[in-house]
Amino acid sequence: MFPSTRLTELLGVKKPIIAGGMVWCSGHELAAAVSNCGGLGVIGAGSMYPENLQHHIRRCQEQTKEPFGVNIPLLAPEVEKLFEVVIAEKVPVVITSAGNPKTWTARLHEAGCKVLHVVSSAKFAQKAEEAGVDAVIAEGFEAGGHNGREESSTLVLAQSVVEAVSCPVVLAGGFATGRSILAALALGAEGVQIGTLFALTKESSAHDKFKEACLQAGEGSTMLLLKKVVPTRLLFNSFTTEVQGMEDRGATKEELEEYLGKRRAKQGIFEGNLEEGELEIGQVVALINREATVEEQFKMLEEDFEKAVQRLHK
Numbered sequence: 332m333f334p335s336t337r338l339t340e341l342l343g344v345k346k347p348i349i350a351g352g353m354v355w356c357s358g359h360e361l362a363a364a365v366s367n368c369g370g371l372g373v374i375g376a377g378s379m380y381p382e383n384l385q386h387h388i389r390r391c392q393e394q395t396k397e398p399f400g401v402n403i404p405l406l407a408p409e410v411e412k413l414f415e416v417v418i419a420e421k422v423p424v425v426i427t428s429a430g431n432p433k434t435w436t437a438r439l440h441e442a443g444c445k446v447l448h449v450v451s452s453a454k455f456a457q458k459a460e461e462a463g464v465d466a467v468i469a470e471g472f473e474a475g476g477h478n479g480r481e482e483s484s485t486l487v488l489a490q491s492v493v494e495a496v497s498c499p500v501v502l503a504g505g506f507a508t509g510r511s512i513l514a515a516l517a518l519g520a521e522g523v524q525i526g527t528l529f530a531l532t533k534e535s536s537a538h539d540k541f542k543e544a545c546l547q548a549g550e551g552s553t554m555l556l557l558k559k560v561v562p563t564r565l566l567f568n569s570f571t572t573e574v575q576g577m578e579d580r581g582a583t584k585e586e587l588e589e590y591l592g593k594r595r596a597k598q599g600i601f602e603g604n605l606e607e608g609e610l611e612i613g614q615v616v617a618l619i620n621r622e623a624t625v626e627e628q629f630k631m632l633e634e635d636f637e638k639a640v641q642r643l644h645k
C-alpha cells in the first residue's frame with residue numbers, strides 16, 4: 332500500500348500520485364479515472380478555451396466524487412479567464428506552471444483552492460514557497476513536454492529541492508513504475524507527478540496514432556529541442572529532424588518560432604499527424620509498450636511498489 336504523506340493529506344487523496352495536466356491528453360475522462368483510482372486527476376487547461384475548460388470540469392464533477400485539479404500554464408492565452416472558470420467552478424486544486432506563481436496564488440487561496448507550482452530548480456522552488464504555494468512539483472528534464480532551462484535531472488532536483496523548501500515536494504519526470512515511486516519517497520519527496528504513462532492510457536484524449544508511435548518508441552527516441560524558444564522534450568519525427576537541422580545551422584529564436592507556428596502540438600498529439608506535429612513525450616516512454624487503462628496502470632504501480640518494499644526488507 333502506498334503510504335499517506337503530507338501531500339495526500341493536503342490534497343485529500345489516498346495515493347501520493349498526481350497525473351500531470353497535459354495539453355491534448357488530459358480531459359475529464361483521464362482526470363476522473365485517476366481520481367477514482369485514488370490519485371489526483373488533473374485537467375490540462377493549456378489547450379482549452381475557457382468554455383471547454385468549464386465543460387471538462389463539470390463532466391469531471393459528474394464522473395468522480397473525489398478531489399481533482401486543473402493545470403494552468405501561466406503563459407496560456409486567456410489565462411485570466413481560465414482562472415475565473417476554476418474559481419467559479421470551485422475546483423479544489425490548481426497546479427500552475429511556466430510562469431510566476433506570485434501573481435495568482437493569493438487569489439486562488441482566497442477562493443479556497445490548494446495551489447501547487449511546477450519548478451525546475453531549487454531557486455524557483457524557494458520562490459514558489461515564498462509566493463505561498465502549498466507544495467512544489469520539481470520536474471526534471473526527463474519529463475515530456477515543456478522543460479526548465481536548467482536541464483537538471485529529477486534525481487539531482489530531488490536532492491536539492493527537498494533541502495531548499497519546507498513544504499511538501501512532488502517529483503516529476505521519469506516515473507512509470509512503483510519502484511521509482513518508492514525511490515522518490517526515500518529521497519524525501521511526498522509524491523510523484525506522472526505524465527507520459529497516463530498520456531498513453533485508454534482514457535487519454537491523445538490520438539491513437541500518437542499513442543501507437545509512443546508505445547513503439549525505444550531508448551533514445553526523445554530529445555530536448557527548441558531550447559531558444561521553450562525547451563521541449565519530443566519524440567523524433569520529420570518535424571524534429573527539421574528543427575534539429577535549423578538549430579545546427581544556428582537558426583534564431585524568431586526563425587524557429589516562425590517554423591513552429593501555432594498548432595504543432597495539437598497536430599501531433601490530438602490529430603495524430605506523426606510527421607509534421609510536435610510529439611511531446613518523456614524519456615520514460617521507452618519503458619511503456621502496451622496501452623492500458625488507468626486502473627490497470629494503478630494496479631501495476633501498486634504491485635511494483637510492494638515488490639520493491641519487500642526487496643528492501645530482505
Ligand SMILES: Cc1cc2nc3c(=O)[nH]c(=O)nc-3n(C[C@H](O)[C@H](O)[C@H](O)COP(=O)(O)O)c2cc1C
Pocket residue numbers: 350351352353354356375376377378402404427428429449470473474475476477503504505506524525526527528530600611612613614615
Ligand atoms: C503530452 C504532454 C503534454 C504536457 N502538457 C503539460 C501542460 O500543459 N502543463 C504542464 O504543466 N505540464 C505538461 N506536461 C508535463 C506533465 O504534466 C508532467 O509533469 C510530466 O509529463 C512528468 O514527466 P513524465 O512525462 O516523465 O512522466 C506535459 C507532458 C506531456 C507528456
